Amino acid sequence: MMLRFHGDAEVAPGLVDLAVNVRQETPPSWLTGPIAASLAHLARYPDPVEATAAIAARHGRPADEVLLTAGAAQAFTLLAQALRPAHAVVVHPQFTEPESALLTAGHAVDRLILDAEDGFTLKNPPESADLVVVGNPTNPTSCLHTSAQIASWVTPGRTVVVDEAFADTVPGEPETLTGNRDVVVIRSLTKTWGLAGLRIGYVLGPRDLIAELARHAPLWSVSTPALAAAVACASPRAVETERAIAERLTADRDHLVAALRREGVAVAGTPRSSFVLIRVADGTRVREALRAHGFAVRRGETFPGLGQDWLRIAVRDTATSDAFVAVLSKVMGG
The missing domain is CATH 3.90.1150.10 (Aspartate Aminotransferase, domain 1)
Structure with missing residues (x-):
């Protein structure tokens, strides 16, 4: 496919x-050092408590509104397993894993295709959509949409998911929605820090949804080295x-x-x-x-x-x- x-x-x-x-x-030593040090503890099962608290503190969110994942891609799989949308809409062109995950879970998906002729300007989804997925900034177009427009999509009964895997590539993250507790934000720590092989990302969202995603996640799905990376990447220095x-x-x-x-x-x-x-x-x-x-x-x-x-x-x-x-x-x- x-x-x-x-x-x-x-x-x-x-x-x-x-x-x-x-x-x-090459990542800085203050990042590679804790990752390397974590290898001494591989006999223990991973404990995400410290890393979850670190990510929560970075974004000013309670820890129960954060779920660490094995990369952003796993987050899309968990959402597809946990949600039961009647009308899922994915805004395209964008990263294809959200749609792939939804289809694999048996959901029908409609596509909202943006137009190249107007610079892939964001269009509003149909009112009937109860799940909308959009990237910001969007892969592959590199377009940055306004957070206000995306936030306006939130309506009763609708889940809005924003893929912010590349949000930290924009200085100051002016359009991030990590502070909006009504949307679901998916982030990655692999792009800027060159950690694609480590697989570390996270989801921010309402606590009830986060709990449901956690219920669908495999036990210990985020490795000890990845957790060490999350703690380091959430620091003020990072x-x-x-x-x-x-x-x-x-x-x-x-x-x-x-x-x-x-x-x-x-x-x-x-x-x-x-x-x-x-x-x-x-x-x-x-x-x-x-x-x-x-x-x-x-x-x-x-x-x-x-x-x-x-x-x-x-x-x-x-x-x-x-x-x-x-x-x-x-x-x-x-």
């Missing part, structure tokens, strides 16, 4: 990875560092976008996250030619609402971006 295709499938030895939206720099990383990312992204536009490449919307979405003629040929020249990029046709001419590019350092744009310009020229 194409909904289960993800950027890691594009990567191969010898290729520059522009397909996976995970920061590639939040300060995270925001400095987001500022540098913004500069690197703006450099990439400017270089692409100088070459006449169509960049979707106003990118605000750690990736950009571009549209090129004969996208399959271009993507394959880029691979031949040493660059892996993310194909777009597996995202509902996009086609083969869309490619997602991860933001890297300016030297890597310049090298990529030079090769892209060459292959687009035939």
Whole structure:
């Protein structure tokens, strides 16, 4: 099923990875140290109490409104298992795991497709929807929607789920809904900190829903090293560092976008996250030619609402971006 295709499938030895939206720099010692130290305690079953309290404190929420998960992807599976929506709506293009999880759990899903022509501007879901899932900022479009519009979707009997896996890539997180106790927010600690292999994320939501999600979760599903990472990433030092990383990312992204536009490449919307979405003629040929020249990029046709001419590019350092744009310009020229 194409909904289960993800950027890691594009990567191969010898290729520059522009397909996976995970920061590639080595995590700082104050993060890797506690993870390494936790290995001395692997004979014990994981205890999430300290990490849950740390995440709750970071967001000013009670601990019973937080559930730690083995990455954001597990959170979508738990929601699909715990909820019984009569009319589920997923806003696309976006990360495909929410829809995949709902379908696997036997739910029917309607798609609300945003339009490329107006920069993937957010549209309101139908009034009949009792479950709405949206990404903010959205993967793969890199669009940042207003929290006020998303919050306005909350109505009696409706669950609004916001995938904020990339919220920390936006300096200051101006549109986060982590402080809104009427929505369900899913976060990831793997993108900015380069911890995709560790699998650590969390859900913020109403305590009754969090309790129901926990009931569906496997015992000890978050490992001891992942819990150590959660504690470290919730610290004031981590939040300060995270925001400095987001500022540098913004500069690197703006450099990439400017270089692409100088070459006449169509960049979707106003990118605000750690990736950009571009549209090129004969996208399959271009993507394959880029691979031949040493660059892996993310194909777009597996995202509902996009086609083969869309490619997602991860933001890297300016030297890597310049090298990529030079090769892209060459292959687009035939």
